[in-house]
Amino acid sequence: MPPPMAEAKLSLYAAMREAGMGSKELGQRLGWTEEQVGRLVDIRRACSLDQIETALQALGLRLTIGIETAA
Numbered sequence: 001m002p003p004p005m006a007e008a009k010l011s012l013y014a015a016m017r018e019a020g021m022g023s024k025e026l027g028q029r030l031g032w033t034e035e036q037v038g039r040l041v042d043i044r045r046a047c048s049l050d051q052i053e054t055a056l057q058a059l060g061l062r063l064t065i066g067i068e069t070a071a
Contacts (some may be wrong), residue, residue: 002043003067005043005047005049006043007042008049008052009040009042009043009047009052010041010043011056012040012041012052012056013041015056015059015061016041016059019059021033022042023035023037023038024037026055026058026059029058030054030055030058037055037066040052042070047051049063053064
């Protein structure tokens with residue numbers, strides 16, 4: 001399982017693909033540049049959960065966090 005932030009970024013990317021939305025269109029909805037959205041889904045780049053949450057809200061989704069027993 002990827003680290004939590006990477007999982008959030010991958011989930012955002014998957015949601016964008018499912019919605020048929022690229023970085024440019026999502027950026028337009030958010031008032032961000034295409035490059036900013038590209039950095040947001042890049043697992044090598046730092047970002048905040050607030051940014052991911054904002055992007056997901058623009059897609060009509062919300063971020064949820066869960067806890068499970070460690071193996």
